[in-house]
Amino acid sequence: MSSDISTELQKKLEHAFDNDTAVNIKGHSSKDFYGRRTDASLATLETTQHSGIIDYQPTELVITARCGTSIEEIEKTLATENQMFAFEPPRFNHRGSIGGMVACGLSGPARPYAGSLRDAVLGITCLNGKAEKLSYGGQVMKNVAGYDISRLMTGAMGTLGVILDASIKVMPKPETEITLKLEKDATQAMQTWQELGKQALPISASCHLDDTLYIRLSGNAAAVKHATSIIGGEADEAGHDFWQALRDQQHDFFTGNQPLWRLSLAPATLTLNLTGKALTDWAGAQRWIRTDEPANVIRALCESHGGHATLFNPSDNNVEAFHPLAPGIAALHTQLKQAFDPAGILNPMRMLADY
Amino acid sequence: MQEQLDTSGYHGDREALASALQSVLANGAVLSNPEALKPYECDGLSAYRSLPYIVVLPETVEQVQQVLKICKRLQTPVVARGAGTGLSGGALPHKRGVLLSLAKFKRIIDVDVANRCARVEPGVRNLAITEAVKQYGLYYAPDPSSQIACSIGGNVAENSGGVHCLKYGLTVHNIQQLKILTFDGELHTIGGSGLDSSGYDLLALMTGSEGLLGIIIEVTVKLLPKPDTVQVLLASFNDVAAAGASVANVIAAGIIPAGLELMDNAAIRAAEDFVHAGYPTDAAAVLICEIDGPEDDVVEQVQRVSDVFKQSGADEVRVASSDSERQQFWAGRKAAFPAVGRISPDYYCMDGTIPRHQLAAVLTHITELSNEYGLRVVNVFHAGDGNLHPLILYDANIENELEQTEELGRKILEACVKAGGTITGEHGVGVEKLDAMCFQFNKDELQQLHAVKQAFDPDGLLNPGKAVPTLHRCAEFGAMHVHNGEVPFPEIERF
Numbered sequence: 001m002s003s004d005i006s007t008e009l010q011k012k013l014e015h016a017f018d019n020d021t022a023v024n025i026k027g028h029s030s031k032d033f034y035g036r037r038t039d040a041s042l043a044t045l046e047t048t049q050h051s052g053i054i055d056y057q058p059t060e061l062v063i064t065a066r067c068g069t070s071i072e073e074i075e076k077t078l079a080t081e082n083q084m085f086a087f088e089p090p091r092f093n094h095r096g097s098i099g100g101m102v103a104c105g106l107s108g109p110a111r112p113y114a115g116s117l118r119d120a121v122l123g124i125t126c127l128n129g130k131a132e133k134l135s136y137g138g139q140v141m142k143n144v145a146g147y148d149i150s151r152l153m154t155g156a157m158g159t160l161g162v163i164l165d166a167s168i169k170v171m172p173k174p175e176t177e178i179t180l181k182l183e184k185d186a187t188q189a190m191q192t193w194q195e196l197g198k199q200a201l202p203i204s205a206s207c208h209l210d211d212t213l214y215i216r217l218s219g220n221a222a223a224v225k226h227a228t229s230i231i232g233g234e235a236d237e238a239g240h241d242f243w244q245a246l247r248d249q250q251h252d253f254f255t256g257n258q259p260l261w262r263l264s265l266a267p268a269t270l271t272l273n274l275t276g277k278a279l280t281d282w283a284g285a286q287r288w289i290r291t292d293e294p295a296n297v298i299r300a301l302c303e304s305h306g307g308h309a310t311l312f313n314p315s316d317n318n319v320e321a322f323h324p325l326a327p328g329i330a331a332l333h334t335q336l337k338q339a340f341d342p343a344g345i346l347n348p349m350r351m352l353a354d355y
Numbered sequence: 356m357q358e359q360l361d362t363s364g365y366h367g368d369r370e371a372l373a374s375a376l377q378s379v380l381a382n383g384a385v386l387s388n389p390e391a392l393k394p395y396e397c398d399g400l401s402a403y404r405s406l407p408y409i410v411v412l413p414e415t416v417e418q419v420q421q422v423l424k425i426c427k428r429l430q431t432p433v434v435a436r437g438a439g440t441g442l443s444g445g446a447l448p449h450k451r452g453v454l455l456s457l458a459k460f461k462r463i464i465d466v467d468v469a470n471r472c473a474r475v476e477p478g479v480r481n482l483a484i485t486e487a488v489k490q491y492g493l494y495y496a497p498d499p500s501s502q503i504a505c506s507i508g509g510n511v512a513e514n515s516g517g518v519h520c521l522k523y524g525l526t527v528h529n530i531q532q533l534k535i536l537t538f539d540g541e542l543h544t545i546g547g548s549g550l551d552s553s554g555y556d557l558l559a560l561m562t563g564s565e566g567l568l569g570i571i572i573e574v575t576v577k578l579l580p581k582p583d584t585v586q587v588l589l590a591s592f593n594d595v596a597a598a599g600a601s602v603a604n605v606i607a608a609g610i611i612p613a614g615l616e617l618m619d620n621a622a623i624r625a626a627e628d629f630v631h632a633g634y635p636t637d638a639a640a641v642l643i644c645e646i647d648g649p650e651d652d653v654v655e656q657v658q659r660v661s662d663v664f665k666q667s668g669a670d671e672v673r674v675a676s677s678d679s680e681r682q683q684f685w686a687g688r689k690a691a692f693p694a695v696g697r698i699s700p701d702y703y704c705m706d707g708t709i710p711r712h713q714l715a716a717v718l719t720h721i722t723e724l725s726n727e728y729g730l731r732v733v734n735v736f737h738a739g740d741g742n743l744h745p746l747i748l749y750d751a752n753i754e755n756e757l758e759q760t761e762e763l764g765r766k767i768l769e770a771c772v773k774a775g776g777t778i779t780g781e782h783g784v785g786v787e788k789l790d791a792m793c794f795q796f797n798k799d800e801l802q803q804l805h806a807v808k809q810a811f812d813p814d815g816l817l818n819p820g821k822a823v824p825t826l827h828r829c830a831e832f833g834a835m836h837v838h839n840g841e842v843p844f845p846e847i848e849r850f
Contacts, residue, residue: 059603060710082609111550118556119528132799140708141740142525142780144514144563145788145795146804146823151527151559160555172609194469198492200582202649222651264549268469285550306532306548323553328543333554335810340803352554 002052004066006125006133006164012045013131013162013345022345025158027068030095031104033313035157035321038350045162047099054165055139058083062122062139064167067099074098078170086114086171088247099163105155108247109205109216112267112282117154120169124150126161129341139167152336158347159355160340174204174218179239180231184213186271186280193283194268201227205243208280209253216243246281253279253288257313261298263287265307272301288312295319322351363819364451365408365431372429376411376453379421386410395454398439398446399501402703402757403786407434407448414459416572420540423570426453427539432816435566437477437509440501442704443785445513445565445821452816455570457508463487464573470548471578472531477508477571481515484576493578496523499781500692508571514563516781518614518688519645521739525781527562529577535561535569538812543569560807565783566818568811582647585613586657587681590664590672591638595619595734598640599714601667602738605644606711608663610656614645615739616688619718622695622735622746623687629694632687635671642669642738643688691735692746699731699748703760707771708742708780720770721745728763730756742780743771769794784822792822793829801826 016023023045024038051068058081065074071091078084088108089101102124107116123137137143137150153161184192189208196203202219215231216239217224228235236242245251254260263272267284276291291298295311302309308323325333330352337344337355344355365372373387386392387409397404408431413419426433432452439446448454460476463484467473468491473484481502484495498517499505505515511533516525523529532546546558561568592598598617605612618626618641623634634641642664646656657674664672675681687694695702709717718734721743725732731748745767749760768778768791778784778791792801804823808815824832 057710057712059606059712061606105551105556115524115528116550118551118559119524128803132803134800134803136800138775138777139710140742140776140780142516142520142708142737142742143777144525144781144783145777145779145792146784146800147564147568147807148514148527148559148562149803149807151556154556154559155551156555172606172611175609197471198468198580200580200649202652219649220652220655222655223649226649226651264547264551266467266470266472266548268467269548282550308547308549308553310553325554326544328537328541329545329554329557332537332543332557332811336555336807339806339810 003049004052005050009045009047009050009162009164010127010131010133013127016043016345017129017131017343020343020345022348024350025103025162025347027097027100028070028095030092031100034104035350036353037314037317038348042348047162048097050164053077060139061141061170062167063170064139064165065098066165067097067163069098071096071098071101079173082173083170084173085120085168086110087117087120089117091248098166102154102163102166103156103158109207109243109281112206112285113204114171118151121150121154121166122169123167124153125164126153127164128161129343129346133164134161137167141169157351159337159351160346162346176221176224177204177216177218177240178224178228179236179242180215180217180228180233181236182213182215182231182233183211184208185211189213189280190268190270190284196231197283199230201230203227206283207246214239214242253277253290256290258290259292260312261289261291262310262312263289263298263302263307264310265302265305269305269307274298274301299323317353320353363432364449365429366451367429369408372431373409375425375429376409376422379425380411380413380418384412384414386412395436395439395448395456398436398441398444400442400444400785400787402751403444403447405448405450407454408451410454410456412456412459416536416542419455419536419570419572420542422453422455423536423538423540426816427814430814430816432819433538434818435508435512435570437506437512438480438504440505441509441513441785442706442782443779443787445783445785445818447786447821449819457506460508460572466491468493472575473578474573474575475507476573478506481505481507481510488578492581494581495529495576496579497526497529500689507574507576511562511571511574512564512566513783514781516737516742518616518737520737521615522611522613523579527559530558530562530574531577532575533558533561533571534573535571537569538814538817542572546575563783565785565822567808567822568817570817584650584653585645585647585681586653587675587684588644588657588660588664588672589634589684590642590644590669591635592640592642592669593638594668595640595718596715597668598642599718599738601642601664601669602714603711604663604667605660608659610660612644612660612739613647614643615737616643617641617734617736617738618643618688618691619734621731621733622691625694625698625733626687626691629697630686630690632683634687638670643684688735695733695746695748700750700752701748702733703747703749703764705743705745705747705764705767706779706782707768707776708740709771709774709776711738711741713774713776714738714741717743717770717774721767724763724766728759730760730763737780740780741776765791786821789824789828790832792824793832798826801829
């Protein structure tokens, strides 16, 4: 399915700008739970119909697609050429569009080894809050002409622009992949990560849950075999499913309504003194915790380690979904929002309480 | 207005400004005498020169804050300068402004082995970081060719690349936190100790912002474990197009080399005469391909790359049999620029990036342009990521030859944009590519970039006149370069 409705989207947004009426940008709605609750009475700007792959040349290692194209459709296309999104974006309930993927900026288990979605974003075309159609970046890996607006838009939750299309770096699929399971408590897991981090091993994901350390190796057969002999542990036949479930948050850990916090920390940070069940991903740099501890306690702890905490499944806006910004940084955000969306019509209060 | 280098800026007495700055800095940290200013008149792009009004050499963050506060009060432009190795005139001084040298910020503040990162001051040399962490088996990946001299603050300002970008990314992929000062002197921490941070991605926005948004005062870089094994292949081709095509074939085979460089015949000959690397001087092109990683992976990939090269028409593929031979393969590539310096009084290094499948077509077009202008062009570049560095040979002493060279350069960049690429892959826009920005971006896009600048620097005094051209400039430039009767920016009043 492929259709270009950019002109229609631009006209709708022009109309909204002229009439000073705000819009909620709506793609697949697979990540509606993420970020702040917005005013449902606002008009929606539906982007799903703006879909289709615009350009894909495997040897360029880049794919350009319209915002409404589904992540799964693109991944199927990439797989036919033995390529993939190396940053493993989550697909909640098998849904999710490229526009939403870029706007939310989430990456999966491979992130510490293969880079993030933001790292892979090479260019975008967007509509700013004045309904001007703008293109930045491009389809090439190296491009330093103008400020890096493409990456600024990544993770901005649609508050700076409506993403129309995005060019994203892709990578070859590894020849072999295996998962190793090692019995380790949290402290031992941390020590193992320290040891492994000093060596150039073909690790592509690493997670700790329930006294088990999971390590995924990706590469050619000989290199994977060699790394297995260094790391030890037992091969996990269900490894592939484990990483998929972790990536898409289908794992049991993610079910239920208890607050789910995502802590982003320096990987070697010692286990934080918080009650609740924890899952540590990204070799320590991303920690999920299900806890009823107060937000200020969690955030103060993270801040003291130079990190930040996101409430991943907020039920309302009583607790801010995203970690509060330092005052000076908040002021820069306000000015940037003003620069892209002076009338404040794009996804109001989706990211921050003030606009 | 950003580019009125002559008319905007500080209009008071030089001594008054010097004494205000002297009051917050150590003795000898304010330079105002023309002889002392001379070494700062240009950066690595020496075709552009301008004496700064005053140079300051602060040593502490507080001093930089004081300098900025004075400059804000006196509405004086500030141009930050690292090691001065930039190739686009990004650190070209403002005639009526303060040149802020960060050369004294040379401390490696902290190496955090457990988290594989290092916190360093902006004046630390790129290579010095790797040297300082080598003992832990770690290194800092981005390696611009000037890495022995260039500073990390400048690397961030320019989003520097290097030979190993294809696999390891640019500066933006290899830093995790910045401390910056905005023009009002306020200190901001951007990014964090984790792999991401809350809010907009200001880390990406700052990286490559060419000193227009803030002064980089501290950088936390990511460190990687040194790969166990590194191997290099040298393949020669009797046809440049075949060499270009083989680059795509390597990628198609699912291999991401650590580096993949192409040199054309002129570059091969110049390098060979200079360092005797053993390159085949009759080849139309050579490719130098570096593979790194776990030993088993490297052995297999080297074999596969070798096969791909042969299948793509390589006459000969050599695999380095020792460390010294590996270094020898690289020696010619690394010496290519100075080698070209030996065969021409001057050369002008371009920096466009194109999609890899356009390599052959764009190289052919460059040859045509070279013939049309009667100026020799040598090609030596990062083929793996399509980042061209055509070197235009000229003689500045011949009347008009620099102007001809610049025009040829612009045409090459125009060809890069038309091929789906960009006017600058890693050198930045600076002052050099302001006109080229006019054909890469339209009016709304440029205005949006100006609005971003305004958000960080409402006074418009941090490195004014660089990186983003004014709409008037593009209108004027467009008027000079009318194509098919289509005037760019028709809505803008012309003078």
